[in-house]
Amino acid sequence: xxxxxxxxxxxxxxxxxxxxxxxxxxxxxxxxxxxxxxxxxxxxxxxxxxxxxxxxxxxxxxxxxxxxxxxxxxxxxxxxxxxxxxxxxxxxxxxxxxxxxxxxxxxxxxxxxxxxxxxxxxxxxxxxxxxxxxxxxxxxxxxxxxxxxxxxxxxxxxxxxxxxxxxxxxxxxxxxxxxxxxxxxxxxxxxxxxxxxxxxxxxxxxxxxxxxxxxxxxxxxxxxxxxxxxxxxxxxx
Amino acid sequence: xxxxxxxxxxxxxxxxxxxxxxxxxxxxxxxxxxxxxxxxxxxxxxxxxxxxxxxxxxxxxxxxxxxxxxxxxxxxxxxxxxxxxxxxxxxxxxxxxxxxxxxxxxxxxxxxxxxxxxxxxxxxxxxxxxxxxxxxxxxxxxxxxxxxxxxxxxxxxxxxxxxxxxxxxxxxxxxxxxxxxxxxxxxxxxxxxxxxxxxxxxxxxxxxxxxxxxxxxxxxxxxxxxxxxxxxxxxxxxxxxxxxxxxxxxxxxxxxxxxxxxxxxxxxxxxxxxxxxxxxxxxxx
Numbered sequence: 121x122x123x124x125x126x127x128x129x130x131x132x133x134x135x136x137x138x139x140x141x142x143x144x145x146x147x148x149x150x151x152x153x154x155x156x157x158x159x160x161x162x163x164x165x166x167x168x169x170x171x172x173x174x175x176x177x178x179x180x181x182x183x184x185x186x187x188x189x190x191x192x193x194x195x196x197x198x199x200x201x202x203x204x205x206x207x208x209x210x211x212x213x214x215x216x217x218x219x220x221x222x223x224x225x226x227x228x229x230x231x232x233x234x235x236x237x238x239x240x241x242x243x244x245x246x247x248x249x250x251x252x253x254x255x256x257x258x259x260x261x262x263x264x265x266x267x268x269x270x271x272x273x274x275x276x277x278x279x280x281x282x283x284x285x286x287x288x289x290x291x292x293x294x295x296x297x298x299x300x301x302x303x304x305x306x307x308x309x310x311x312x313x314x315x316x317x318x319x320x321x322x323x324x325x326x327x328x329x330x331x332x333x334x335x336x337x338x339x340x341x342x343x344x345x346x347x348x349x350x351x352x353x354x355x356x357x
Numbered sequence: 358x359x360x361x362x363x364x365x366x367x368x369x370x371x372x373x374x375x376x377x378x379x380x381x382x383x384x385x386x387x388x389x390x391x392x393x394x395x396x397x398x399x400x401x402x403x404x405x406x407x408x409x410x411x412x413x414x415x416x417x418x419x420x421x422x423x424x425x426x427x428x429x430x431x432x433x434x435x436x437x438x439x440x441x442x443x444x445x446x447x448x449x450x451x452x453x454x455x456x457x458x459x460x461x462x463x464x465x466x467x468x469x470x471x472x473x474x475x476x477x478x479x480x481x482x483x484x485x486x487x488x489x490x491x492x493x494x495x496x497x498x499x500x501x502x503x504x505x506x507x508x509x510x511x512x513x514x515x516x517x518x519x520x521x522x523x524x525x526x527x528x529x530x531x532x533x534x535x536x537x538x539x540x541x542x543x544x545x546x547x548x549x550x551x552x553x554x555x556x557x558x559x560x561x562x563x564x565x566x567x568x569x570x571x572x573x574x575x576x577x578x579x580x581x582x583x584x585x586x587x588x589x590x591x592x593x594x595x596x597x598x599x600x601x602x603x604x605x606x607x608x609x610x611x612x613x614x615x616x617x618x619x620x621x622x623x624x625x626x627x628x629x630x631x632x633x634x635x636x637x638x639x640x641x642x
Contacts, residue, residue: 168531191533200531208524215517219532222518267532 121146121307122167122275127176129166135174136162138331144275145324149301149308151339153315154328154351160311161203163328164277168193168200180275195223199273203280206264209253213244216252216263220270230270237266240299258289265296275307276300282314290314294321319343327351358486362561364599365499368592369554370572371579372503373547375591376510378580379523380543383446387428389573390457391548395421395555396564397461400470410474418552425548428453429541454573461566470564495557502553503592506546510588519543523586571615578618582625584632593633597621 122144130136136159144150152160165171167178169187178186180198190200199220208216217237221230238245241262247255252263261281268276281297282290298321300306312318319325325342327335335347342348370392377385398420402413436449480487510516522529522539530536558568575598576591583594602617625632 190531191535194533202528202531205525205528208521208528210524211517211520215521219517219521219534222514223533271533 121181122309123179124163124167125177125179127163127166127173127178129162129171129173129176131162131171136171136331137166140176140328140331140333142326142333142336144307144309146274146307147301147305148323149297149310149321150324150326151315151318151322152309152311152326152328157330158328159331160328161279162331164200164279164309164311167198167277191223194271194273197272197274198277199268199271199275200277201264201268201279201281203283207252207255207260207267209251211252212249213252213255213263214248217244217248217267217270220267223271233270233272237269240269240296240303241266257284258286258292261285261289261293262296265293265300269300269304272304273306275309278308278310278312280311280313282312282318287317291317294318297321358488358492360600360603361596362492362495362599363602364596365496366554366558366561367572367575367579367595367599368503369499369550369557371576371583371591371595372506372588373550374573374576375580375583375586375588376519376523376543376547379586379588380519380526380540381433382526383433383443384450384577385428385433385544385547386447386450386573386577387432387453387457388425388547388551388576389569389571390454391421391425391428392551392555392558392572393457393461393566393569394424395552396559396568397465397470399556399559400465400472400564403474404470404472414556417556418549421548421552421555422545425544425551426541429544434537454569458566458569461569465566467566472559472564475560491560495561498553498557502550506550507588515542575618578622582621582632584634587632587634590632590634597633 124143125141127137127140128135140159140163152163154160162171166173167185168190173187176186177184180196183196185193185196185198208219211219217234218230221233224230238248243259244263244266247259252260255263265278265281278297281293285293294317297308297310301308310318310322315325319339319342322339325337325339326333327342327347329351334351335342335345337345370388374385374388377388395417399413399417402408402416403410408416432449432453433446436446441449475491480489510519518529518534519539519542521532521534522536526536529539558564576595579594579598580591581594582597583590583592598618598621601621602614605617606614
């Protein structure tokens with residue numbers, strides 16, 4: 121459903137990605153792993169046109185989306201959960217969620233989606249009138265995911281969802297990602313450091329080193345492979 | 358009483374500047390130039406061309422909106438695209454402000470203009486204070502305008518998107534909000550309010566080239582004193598400065614009036630850096 125072919129991209133004069141190609145299967149969870157500075161986040165950001173793409177194409181469901189602006193991607197069904205400040209802190213939880221579907225005209229549809237998101241994340245319903253900055257780290261992440269779900273994405277891109285969370289919360293967030301894949305049949309592409317726990321729920325893994333994809337396979341096969349040891353334990357030839 | 362009038366007028370210009378700062382992250386000092394041009398537009402249309410006052414007023418507000426939008430499109434946006442920092446934006450803005458002051462002097466001369474629309478009226482005694490009907494209208498206009506503005510920002514879908522852009526531009530862009538359009542919109546709204554303020558100022562005080570710089574500086578101080586980026590804060594700050602300016606007249610010569618806002622600013626910067634309603638920095642992270 122998402123196909124990237126020979127993508128070269130980076131920032132201004134700094135090329136990061138070198139001839140990256142990948143293809144995602146519909147309804148699967150894939151992880152991009154790799155050491156710091158490998159270009160994992162850059163790859164996600166390139167899909168959302170936040171980098172300078174020098175060559176290559178990105179296709180989504182047979183449509184070329186290279187360099188599309190965010191609002192068009194959203195209408196097409198691609199949503200992105202960034203890292204860092206991921207919510208509008210001075211707006212209420214409810215308004216944060218509603219902004220995820222701001223492009224929809226149909227009000228009943230928006231209300232339906234809001235109900236679905238609240239079913240998925242009951243804690244957000246409890247706190248819907250609070251300002252988003254008052255939420256805990258885990259709730260913040262849930263809110264950001266919830267806002268992304270408000271656009272009913274077919275493809276969900278996530279940048280380091282476990283950042284700053286305790287191990288217990290990380291598990292909860294990952295569990296939610298698995299649920300989202302199973303209930304909404306959403307395809308998920310995650311950049312993650314915390315690969316050990318994520319590999320149990322993900323379907324495919326891509327290993328990136330210095331801007332190139334050096335290996336990809338089923339997570340179950342990748343888990344004990346030689347390449348993983350080489351990349352993550354050392355001895356990279 | 359004069360403090361209240363001053364506060365009512367300052368709050369209009371300060372809230373506009375605060376809105377632009379919130380969505381664009383730089384101080385739009387040329388907001389004073391919008392005000393100045395609007396006041397002269399009113400003077401030109403009404404006093405020189407002899408148009409109907411209400412028609413002139415509407416045209417004045419439209420002039421202000423067009424000018425504010427033009428500044429965004431032709432000055433700030435090209436600068437931002439070239440990755441200009443906030444200091445450069447501020448200096449460019451100050452440059453525009455001074456340019457308009459000079460331009461107004463060339464066109465209309467540096468003397469004080471009056472509108473002479475409303476004849477001088479006897480004051481009415483309200484609770485022991487003398488007020489003119491015009492002063493009551495000014496306060497009412499200011500309060501109604503700001504109330505409408507506040508409800509719009511808080512409750513309308515467009516207002517919520519404006520607040521989202523003010524909160525986190527990068528995230529708003531990722532959420533598919535056309536941030537450029539909302540940044541432009543904040544200039545249009547701020548300028549419309551400045552246009553209304555210009556009409557009130559022209560009626561109550563006079564039109565003169567210096568007013569742009571004066572109001573720009575007072576609005577900036579009010580916004581900082583009230584709490585940077587906070588709309589209610591900038592309004593409170595405006596009234597505080599309006600009162601401070603007029604109360605101190607009892608003890609110090611009126612020549613020092615223009616220095617008062619800066620004394621207040623200085624006190625706040627020393628004792629309460631976040632302003633009246635400013636939140637602690639860490640809370641928003």
